[in-house]
Amino acid sequence: MKILIVGGGRVGASAAEYLVREDNDITVIDHDEACLKYLQSRFDLRVVVGSAANPAVLEQAGAADADLLLALTPSDEMNLVVCQLCRVLYQTTTRIARVRSSGFARYGEDFLREHFGVHRVICPEAIVTDYIDRLLDYPEALQVIDLAGGRLRLLGVRVRYDGMMVGKKLREIREHLVDIDCRVAVIYRGERPIFPSGDTKIQEGDEVFFMAATANLDKVLREWCGQQRRVKRVIIAGGGNIGYRLAKQLERDCNVKLIEHNANRATWLAEHLHQALVFQGDATDEKLLDAENIDEADVFLALTNDDEDNLMSAMLAKRMGARKTISLINRAAYVEVAQGSRIDIAISPAQRMIGPLLATLRRGDVVGVHSLRHGLAEVIEAVVHGDQKTSHLGGRQIADVALPTGCVIGALVRGDEVMMAHGETVIADGDHVILFVDNRRMIPKVEKLFQVKLGFL
Structure with missing residues (x-):
């Protein structure tokens, strides 16, 4: 595709980096010439210096x-004006805008589509905030992904020594979950993916990605990670858009403390948060963390705009006794290094944001695309159309579908019914299919599965 990106900052650069990998023709517009030179030196793309509000x-x-x-x-x-210009002057097929202000967002996408020509709105800050909120619902999870409108979730967990499944074969999970169905899509043992069978034996430290109906997740989690402990005490470093949004969402149910370095911002936060406690200071200050009982914190979240500060404060908090640490990391090179050290979870805003963009690019009726393991794998939710004559999937048992190497169908959603995928399960027209793709090079083959054949009307 020919893709025009307006804005070469962190969000635009992250989108460009990801989309270039998929062999798209990318052009980036920005008024900052130095920023564009840096992008052009790293990626195969075109750049144009200037204001995109100028036709x-x-x-x-x-x-x-x-x-x-x-x-x-x-x-x-600027984003809304550019969308309007591209609609009126060029009839650009698809227009996506970053909109952060609640003043615009509260009118909804229909309003922005009608008056500004925006097909889809994304707010990276809201996406990251909601994602962290879901992680806190399941303290043992490394990754939590909503599917089928929240009726189904995919979780990634690291198997603990006290998990009931340690040393047992995967088929034995049914002995404990008699009335609950779940599906393990893949197990990572170190960096090696294992596509499990019933005879696969679970080991402590395995990273397991499984799907289950949202209502059943707590019971399934106990099998992998033992008894769950709810998050009650949270310390947040950084009172920017994400830190503020998260504190606002959590303060009703949790004891929230927020540390903000900037004095004026700290005053503003104190005025706008009703129950959370706001402290003006440096989250890398050992004395401040000790004074605020970091050793009693269930979760420490490093959410400033500075990667190095986030890394240092999260590692310090972990050393001082915080039960779990989550750090926001913008630089892709830092993410892999950070997670699994003293930092339990490293979150890349770019990888969280890229899903809505990829869903737009994918061929077929794709509802959602979600990045796993920092972009190395994907979960795709797509709708099947047609029957055996007009579809590669419709009317067929899962066992009869020729899936590309490294691809697994994990679940189907039919109306309000969530069904875990088994070999004898028949895929029907209109089903939402949840498919795990370990190797992103297989994406073109996966897309073909969801494209209808000639003769489909």
């Missing part, structure tokens, strides 16, 4: 031929 700049960037516009500058107003 001459859009023309130079090839907006007339673009299949997709991503307006990702920090300015909501």
Whole structure:
């Protein structure tokens, strides 16, 4: 696809990095020439210096031929204006805008589509906040992904020594969960993926990705990780958009403390948060963490805009006794290094944001795309259309589907019914299929599975 990205900052650069890997034709517009030179030195893409609100700049960037516009500058107003220009002047097929202000967002996507030509709105800060909130619902999870409108969830967990399944074969899970069905899509033992059978023996330290109906997750989690302990005491470092949003969501149910370095911002936070306690200070200050009883914290969240500060404060908090640490990391090179050390979970905002963009790019009726293991794997939710004559999937048993190497169908959602995938399960027209893809090079083959054949009407 020919993709025009407006904004070469963190969000735009992250989108460009990911989309270039998929062999798209990328052009980035930004007024910062140094930023664009840096992008061009790293990736195979075109750059145009200037304001995208100027039709001459859009023309130079090839907006007339673009299949997709991503307006990702920090300015909501700029993003909306660019979408409107591309609708009126070029009839760009798909227009996506980053909108952070609740003043715009509260009118809904229909309003923005009608008046500004925005097909889809993304807010990276809201996406990351909601994702962290889901992680806190399941303290032992490394990753939590909502599927089928929240009726089904995929969790990644590291098997603990006191988990009931340690040393047992996978088929034995049914002895404990008699009335509950779950599906293990893949097990990572170190860096090696294992596509399990009933005879696969579970080991302590295995990273297991499984799917289950949301209502059954607590019971399933006990099998892997032992008794769950709810999050009650939270310390947040960083009172920016994400830190504030999260504190606002958590303060009703948890004891929340928020540390903010900037004095003016700390005052603003104290005025706008009703129950959370706000402290002005440095989250890498050992004395401050000790004074605020870091050793009693269930979770310490490092959510500033500085990767190095996040890494240092999270590692310090873990050493001082915080039960779990979660750190926001913008630089991709840091994410792999950070997670699994003293930092329990490293979150890349770019990888959380990229899912909605990839769902737009994927061929077939794709509802959602979710990145796993820092972009190495994906979970795709797509709708099947057609029967045996017009579809590669419809009307067939799962065992009869020729799946690409490294791909596993984990579950089906039919109406309100969630069904774990088994070999004899028949896929029907209209089913939402949840498919795990270990190797992203297989994505084109997966897309073909969901494309209808000639003769489908």
